[in-house]
Amino acid sequence: MIETNIEKIPLFLRRIKGWAGYKLKETGKKPLSVLDMKGVGPDDKDRVVDFDTITTAFQSDKIDSVGVSLSGEEITCVDLDCHDPALREKYEELKEEILGMFHTYAETSISGLGVHIYVKGRKPEGYKHCDKWGIIEVYDCSRFMIVTGNVVDEAHDTYLAVCQEQLNALCEKYLLKKGTYSGLVGKGVYTKTDEEVIGKLKKFKKGLLFWEGRWVEIQKKDDAGYEYQAYPSQSEADFAFASLLLFLNGNNPEQAEKIFLQSGMWSEKRKAKKASGYVQHTIGEASIRCSRVYDWDRLSYTPVEQNLDVDEVLQQNQGKELIAKAKSRKLVLSNNPELNEHLCKYIINYGSESRDVPVTVHGDLDSAANGIRFWLVNQNDLIYLSDGDEWLAWNGKVWDRCYDKNLLWYAERVFHQLKYEAYNLFRESVVQTENQKVLEKQALTLFEYASSSKGKRQCMEMIEFSKSHFIKAQKEQKVGQKITANSNVLNLQNGVYDFDSLSFHPHSREFYQTKMAGVAYEEGTECPLWVDFLNMVLPSEPVRRFLQKAIGYTLSSGYMEKCMFVLYGENGNNGKTTIIKTIHTLMGEYAVAAEKQTIMDVRSQSAGSPRPDLVRLRDRRFVCISESEKDDKLAEGLIKNLTGGGIVICRTLHHEPVEFKSTFKIFLDTNYKPQVRGTDEALWRRLKVIPFEVTIPPEKIDLNFGEKLEQELPGILNWAIEGYKLYKAEGLGMPEEMSDIIKDYAEDMSSLDQWLKECVIQITDAGKNSISYTSKQLYQSYQHWCKFNGEYSWTQRKFTQEINRKPAFQEIKKVQGYIRYRNVTLNDIGDLCYHKAEFDDSDFAKKYHEKVALKFERSEKEQADS
Template identity: 30%
Template structure:
């Protein structure tokens, strides 16, 4: 039954059994209990003595529902994708789409069907990135663990991958995309009471509502517990709450208590009884003490992915701030709680909130939920007014209860937020204004040095790359891919690396746009897709028509352009054959000019473009201009290799995606190279631009095809223009006006005024020779 489980996993002593017990509250209707195969008792994720070897677990599992694997200290992690029956069905049919296909093809590690039959488990070597471990979305459930959890193992392999792969890097983009590490704002403490020392912790715990239990256990009493070990665990659970799961402080306080005995330091399961008890208490702790807030309440997080919980805390050192019973007071309360983590932009008419790494446009009602929390926290203030009535003879509690009830209405909460707006304003110009920094999931990169610093809300970054940065990551497949598509041209590859690195910045000093040109099956689409995957929020895609000449086009107020503010990489693909670039707009967007734009239903605002345009195309867009101003901006990167149909790797993009962290490092290195060397076009790019310019020069083509050039020759201007119009019609070329034609000819040949007509000197039509 379990033959397909990889042998390297079977060799580890991390195996348990599990049993299903009815649980009406559970989504599946059952609860999966981890079982110690040796004793039949409950297996614990932090106690290896409750685990066993694979063979024993399989043998004993006949009495239970099956076997499981504990991840702690194993060097492995598990990915659980559940509630995805449609995705699973399409994957089993061999269709190359859906979340399950994406995970399997990027990780390429042992995969089996989950016990529910509606998803899969993938087992991988390595460590998971920091951040959340669980997320439920409309696509299904996503869970990833490398500690304090076990996976039910079915042995029902469902992929071509029989071995376990090292996936520490390849899991990062998937983790960021589907789980991430951001979270909604946490209320700000006003003021805070810190518990830094053991004495402060003991004093606070003893004075709390359940302080009697704490004092009893601290003094050594085990009354009410079936054993001293149970009392030890109860006391450690209290200590986990009050110390914020600080194992060192927990151990220090326990040793000073009346519960301390020799057993605390007794060796057990490769550790000690005391250390294992503390670990268990920390693992089971879902709420910790945090400093008190004005109003006598606290908001606590165990992890960014878990919801905020609200609990009463006694106020010891300060009196809480009290607010007026109106919209202004409600707004002041909200600002005290969340003012540093929300902003309102009057220009865009939008709320923003800070998730710990970037400022997010509120598209899902986050700020409204914070308003709900602010109202919920008023309950703690009711006790303060009751105490005031008792101490000072006031009659405030009843009035506050009436006010609090009215605050629950939608009208009142909207009024509160309306009053908050002017307290937390922000302008578009304040957002993403630092051109030499790049926000990533792991911190902010200084692109001048390559160094990384912690996130800071006051930098007002609204964008973030999709990939973490690592100085040690490599990308051998990517380098081989570049070598293939650019025919081993080292100068061209170095130039492309610098161009991508330059695109990471907000600088437009090079004043250029990149055109990736070549017929199909040459790797340009894969190249641009991979680069875009790294940039994350810094990337945007536009339809080719946005920068092409269109009828009734307004470039001053354009929502297509407005959404490009703050972007660093703008991609576009496959313009139609024969379309013409809006040269004035391209100059404006690639220069240092200020652009006026307006988002849909928003007010006008000005910004300076920071993005670099990358267009992949099989057809060269038409450029009518002949001036240096337009042609110096065109960087044409040739993709001359054509991969035979039979040699196309359909999974190449997924293989390259596994190296995104390394490719990101390659791009940052390119940025540093660009700052050192500049972006001089290599020979391959320079020749491609020259050829492009010759193709677009209609006048030169006409002269070469229909005229003779030489000293002493001349032709009437009207005859020459008529011949040009006839030639252009026959060859499907652009037909310019007589004025434009005359201006272009005058740049190359002398125009002479004669009696009744004008002549061009130094040129004549072939038919007149």
């Protein structure tokens, strides 16, 4: 037996709440619930545990191995093993071939001799679970698989892949096909009809319990006379039921299978779990072992109970007994056989109690009237948004988008309600004898209509007619305003955090939340790994404090700061992407990743053209954009509109425009500062550049660090909430070092500022006789400088407007009718650019570089002297 490496078990398996433990040396491969250390089945949902609980039990030596239930999961395990030494060579051959087929997680089995391959997919129908050598076994049903975490090789590491096609090919090539068992037995000792066999079956106490699916109630007695449950598992009960059917029908497998499938032993739940050939296989095995059959001449039938006193019947036949009589059609509540049939079906499905439902019997039985019924039944659980023709459904935690196929379930509720109403009418008819026939007729009409009008077309018509009723009611309640108001709460996995009151509440419809974060609230939980990581990548405490406040502000619905956060670092491996991904995971549905073109200046986009990228930002709070390029230019007007509550009007292809307020916060993760050509102070105030200047060395890079941070998400949420509290107390603010970065950034982005810095000097009082220039002359120098340096140049009008705003350009004088600037003049470089037309390109370039070098030397000397 090999040791379990629990840290290497993949995340997809960890998420399953279906873990059990093993004490292999003491109890062998018997799965145990770590809650009571007793045996547990894969479908025992109350006694299997989550991965954290099983890990704690394993690390405390309570168990020595762990296993996961595949029940209800879209996961299949391919088990390769060899118990026959003579087939070892064949095993190695098959193992190499099959591992090559599946690029997914694979581990060494607990014995150390086999391999378990886990895939996303299901074993196709029609195959047994093993091959002819006993080397390959394929399991996707209700059973536990022992998980070791001992990865076979790097090619089969920790990712569970979708491998349905490979799984189909494996089963087709190697697994044995299921056969029919009808050829193994005779045609039957005698012939009885289905009704005769079922009738006789119900005469047996055990047979009636089998027929109703109540096999757990079947008891046996031990030698001391104490009763105990006869069948420890349903599969054993299935075999016993199959044997009883064959005993009663003269060993006729075909008929036994037909009756088995009609019984309570084959519920809808079991149909979903078991393969289609399961019943046929079970009856075939029982038929082979059938050694005697029932003597039909030995017993006679008992009379069927008839009782027309409804109240007496319902009072004397409560619970299971009443349902049993209804199923056997021995329950007679009405002299009208059609109505009695509906009543029996009703009691089987809904019980015998009356229900408080709206009275709609006097309305029409058509789609228009059903639209009113649909609204009456579902008004607390559905919201209709007419602007986008969308439905929202309350799922207990969030108002979720509801599409046509899900709306049909809500439509079916209407027909359930009609049946409730029909049953209430019948109960009323028992009391009001003078109106009995009228009420019974109304009840029968509703029963028949509810049973025959559930087609998809009728349901969709009903939903369409209901819209006007939802619109009217929701307008009065201002539901639409409450949804778009985006209240200042964060909807979490286990409740709602209110940022206004700084308190945690249970989920409620009244919060009108349409999104859910990806984390639960755990008060007091910390995140030491996250804090240490931030200390490393952001050594400046003021910058870390700013980031914490920014993320806290982002969690809220506030949007008044009018800012965009730019996480900037020239080199890779600086941590900014890890921060973005972690916050994206934490915020779940409140977050969205957008393409860089969403905020960049793309000339190909015309006004009114489809912008599905903008539509995706609706109702979000965190928008992350990554990997901008060196020459990408911000769409400055759009940025101002997207940051701080501007109204966004956009549309998807072939749809009408939608209008919404920009309440999201944009985080740009970039190695390059995007180009900004404008000088609009409003834009520069919006940009908050957070510097990432630390490069994580290769030896400190942890490829699984993201998964480790996911384990700290509740603590990171608390860290962000503290950031929100700091934001409310201090404001967002901005550290001085970030302000300096913005100042330098603005200068770098402005061709005017760069030209002024390199080509213009301010004249002191002693130098008033220096040459002064007109705006046109200065623009000529500026334009030549921009062209030579590959910078974007403004128009002369824009140039003049901008320099006139500068303090150094305020003093002017008029010379020969031209306005000249008295306090500035061109230096050698600026003057050279002004006279560029007098030189060819090579001479100009040579002189330009000489003058730049000379200026640099002077600057260096001045710094050294000072």
